[in-house]
Amino acid sequence: MRIDIISVVPELLEGPFSASILQRAQEKGLAEVIVHNLRDYSIQKQKSVDDYAFGGGAGMVLSIEPIDRCIKALKAERNYDEVIYMSPDGDQFSQAMANNLSLKQNLILLAGHYKGVDERVREHLITKEISIGDYVLSGGELAAAVIADAVIRLIPGVLNDETSALSDSFQDHLLAPPVYTRPAEYNGWEVPDLLRSGNLKAIDIWRHEQSIERTKNKRPDLYKKYSN
Ligand code: SAH
Secondary structure (H helix, E strand, C coil), rough: EEEEEECCCHHHCCCCCCHHHHHHHHCCCCCEEEEHHHHHHCCCCCCCCCCCCCCCCCEEEEEEHHHHHHHHHHHHHHCEEEEEEEEEEEEECHHHHHHHHHHEEEEEECCCCCCCEHHHHHHEEEEEEECCCCCCCECHHHHHHHHHHHHCCCCCCCCCCCCCCCCCCCCHHHHCCCCCCCEEEEEEECCCHHCCCCCHHHHHHHHHHHHHHHHHHCCHHHHHHHHC
């Protein structure tokens, strides 16, 4: 899978993809994340990519021209399954969406900045809009990193233990059960005996019950979906 992220602050995306699981996914050739500096597509003298909003008001708006030029240049090289604009008013990101996007080949994620992008970008150049939650970030970069992370870890071979992504929270509308590691006793606080019994079948059942209990208590809304 290849993910192209378009940004005016590409420095913000240097960290997330150069360590741990996301770095390894790229080293193994399972995912490729390429960050494009929107300024490289500006034809203005000062490499500017934004302008004042028509009609006035505070805040700059990202112009359509450099965005169009960047998307066109990418599309000339390969086909894209989706061109996604990160936006607080987009469809709310979920595990189901991550599962779905992880099956795609090529994605473009467009990070906005300032007041956002010229509306015509959204009308004509974008195929999908995603929000990572009901709050406003200063730019779409961190949102794009969230999407890329959630999607890339689902690609087969990225996680060492293949089954591990399947037992995460939200798959099957259930939250993950509690986990423990050594020492078996700390400050008098003990790990449940059953987990140390070696009885894998009983452990599986216990974990499933814990998942259900946890979902019921912490997320009654999810539990409703599970039990339906
Ligand atoms: N004026 C806009 C917010 C602009 S914030 C509004 O009120 O809707 C600047 C950029 O940050 C946006 O263009 C978008 O790309 C990104 N962004 C902010 N919050 C986001 C969220 N919750 N999810 C995804 N992207 C977000």
